[in-house]
Amino acid sequence: METHELIKALAADARRSGVSMTVAWSSAVLAAVAVAAVVFFALLGVRPDIASVAQSFRFLFKFAVTIVLATSAFGLLHMLSRPEADARRSLPRLAIAPTLLAAGVVAELAVLSPDTWSARLIGTNSLVCLTFIPLIGIGPLVLLLLALRHGAPSRPTLAGAVAGLAAGGLAATFYAAHCTDDSPLFVATWYTIAIAVLTLLGALGASRIARW
Numbered sequence: 001m002e003t004h005e006l007i008k009a010l011a012a013d014a015r016r017s018g019v020s021m022t023v024a025w026s027s028a029v030l031a032a033v034a035v036a037a038v039v040f041f042a043l044l045g046v047r048p049d050i051a052s053v054a055q056s057f058r059f060l061f062k063f064a065v066t067i068v069l070a071t072s073a074f075g076l077l078h079m080l081s082r083p084e085a086d087a088r089r090s091l092p093r094l095a096i097a098p099t100l101l102a103a104g105v106v107a108e109l110a111v112l113s114p115d116t117w118s119a120r121l122i123g124t125n126s127l128v129c130l131t132f133i134p135l136i137g138i139g140p141l142v143l144l145l146l147a148l149r150h151g152a153p154s155r156p157t158l159a160g161a162v163a164g165l166a167a168g169g170l171a172a173t174f175y176a177a178h179c180t181d182d183s184p185l186f187v188a189t190w191y192t193i194a195i196a197v198l199t200l201l202g203a204l205g206a207s208r209i210a211r212w
Helices: 003-015 021-043 057-080 091-111 114-122 126-148 156-176 184-209
Strands: none
Touching: 021 126, 021 156, 057 091, 057 156, 057 184, 091 156, 091 184, 114 184, 126 156, 126 184, 156 184
């Protein structure tokens, strides 16, 4: 059987499974958000001063970065779940969130005195960040990897890594409501490391869970 015929057969088989890809992915995303919310509110909750800091640009900027990352990764993951997908044109979308964050870091460095950069980068909650973003995101990551089984990704490792980015962006969005470190320097360092952990777990997990 030719490669393109195999791809068509896999796509047709996925359609015959009784649940459309759109329904499967919508359900997976909703379940992922619900799981992340339950874990977040059970373990952390929002910061006490959220009403006042909600007017701060630095606080809101964290959500701009994490939400853009999550949504762009979710969209790309949906595409990668199809065996016939060619995601090369959509991959650059993943650069939007890092570009926003880089711009925020440059702005932060421009307005702050150099002797404050280290304190802003280290912050006060780095270990909490590194612990709870992966903890909040692991459930959503498992759900997204299971959703990949409904499709037939031709590049499961890449799809798993993108699933990790999506789960990491989602987890970081919730965690940002608790985190009292609002500096882009802190976000660029510790949020990135925490999300990278989920990305690696996704890539490794997909090779087992989403292989066909």
